[in-house]
Amino acid sequence: MKHTLSVLVKNRAGAVAEATDVFRRRGISFRSISCAETEDFDVSRLVLTVEDHEAELESIADELRAQDVVAMVEDLSRRDFVDRELVLVKVDVTRETTTQIMQVCEVFRASVIGMGQETMTVEMTGDTQKVDGFIRMLRPFGIRSLARTGVVAMKRGDDD
Amino acid sequence: MKHTLSVLVKNRAGAVAEATDVFRRRGISFRSISCAETEDFDVSRLVLTVEDHEAELESIADELRAQDVVAMVEDLSRRDFVDRELVLVKVDVTRETTTQIMQVCEVFRASVIGMGQETMTVEMTGDTQKVDGFIRMLRPFGIRSLARTGVVAMKRGDDD
Structure with a gap:
């Protein structure tokens, strides 16, 4: 099953590398990734889709939230979008x-x-x-x- | 001025993190990034846009090409696209x-x-x-x- 995570990251050098590194360390590859500006110039929205890995998603989200560059994480697989x-x-x-x-x-x-x-x-x-x-x-x-x-x-x- | 780099990366865990890390080490942030499958299932296309940093782009492209996960790098700012x-x-x-x-x-x-x-x-x-x-x-x-x-x-x- 495909899962979609929406991650708001601060606009600074290395933010995407830092956020995606959480997945690299666990050996998880993305189906897709996109990142671009939002309505707030200081923040970009990173949207990642991954196949499977349900069991790990919760702890990945927690790990992302703990990062200084991350402002918000939502598992969009769980809501109406x-x-x-x-x-x-x-x-x-x-x-x-x-x-x-x-x-x-x-x-x-x-x-x-x-x-x-x-x-x-x-x-x-x-x-x-x-x-x-x-x-x-x-x-x-x-x-x-x-x-x-x-x-x-x-x-x-x-x-x- | 905006520059657009198109990077073909092998579909494996950590490929995006490895490629974007080249920019992080130089303190360059992206205007946007997108990565998704191509017509070849083993390869994804990563498109990065950055503002300025003209002087460094050539050596960044070389550094990317030297990475094992990278199959091809093109500076799309230079051609008709x-x-x-x-x-x-x-x-x-x-x-x-x-x-x-x-x-x-x-x-x-x-x-x-x-x-x-x-x-x-x-x-x-x-x-x-x-x-x-x-x-x-x-x-x-x-x-x-x-x-x-x-x-x-x-x-x-x-x-x-």
């Missing part, structure tokens, strides 16, 4: 496959953001499952390059 | 401000993905400048929560 990620895919196109690829893009509400002689670059957003599905549909055409942002998440409702 | 990030914003709404906020969303092609009693949650994608502009437009209404993915980037044209 929306999650989204963005993917860029450069897919091979020929005269024959263009229509099919455009149809896949339409179904997944993806946008074409670039065209080459032999490729099309598309942008798509959705939850992890939808992004996985989109990639699966494009794979048979030939994926030349793929870049995902990793997950960001936000609580549903009015709470911040 | 598209960059995108995704932002989720939970903004305060009242009966009076709803229309104005919806107009901002329309201009920036943002989608409403959630409504609360007092807030609206919107999703938007674009390059960093566009995302910054969107946030600037929403700030006067009151931003309750904000989450950005960090930048992902892809070369223009057919090259992978």
Whole structure:
């Protein structure tokens, strides 16, 4: 099962290295990681997704909270939240496959953001499952390059 | 000036911590960081943006390349590439401000993905400048929560 941790870290050199080191020491690798500014300039939000390791998550969260660079830790797997990620895919196109690829893009509400002689670059957003599905549909055409942002998440409702 | 580094790292525990540690040792903090799977299951793409530090970037790239977990480093500031990030914003709404906020969303092609009693949650994608502009437009209404993915980037044209 996938778990999503949201960690608010102070904006200072080494904050991400310090926070991710907690996982490294336990030999846990991430499914994805993203970190960027929040509404507060002094704080960044680090969102990590990991597969399994349920038993350790509680003590990992405690270890993170004890770090000076960490302001807050939430296990988003446990609450109602929306999650989204963005993917860029450069897919091979020929005269024959263009229509099919455009149809896949339409179904997944993806946008074409670039065209080459032999490729099309598309942008798509959705939850992890939808992004996985989109990639699966494009794979048979030939994926030349793929870049995902990793997950960001936000609580549903009015709470911040 | 903003610089974007794209680093392909092997999918193993501690890869992100090892790669980001190069920056920590030099006291450089990130503007954003994102890491997720690529088309190759054994490799993840880590995209880092930093402000300034031009003089050090070359030797940082060399230091990264020397690491066992690193498969490739590219300075994307130097080539033609598209960059995108995704932002989720939970903004305060009242009966009076709803229309104005919806107009901002329309201009920036943002989608409403959630409504609360007092807030609206919107999703938007674009390059960093566009995302910054969107946030600037929403700030006067009151931003309750904000989450950005960090930048992902892809070369223009057919090259992978």
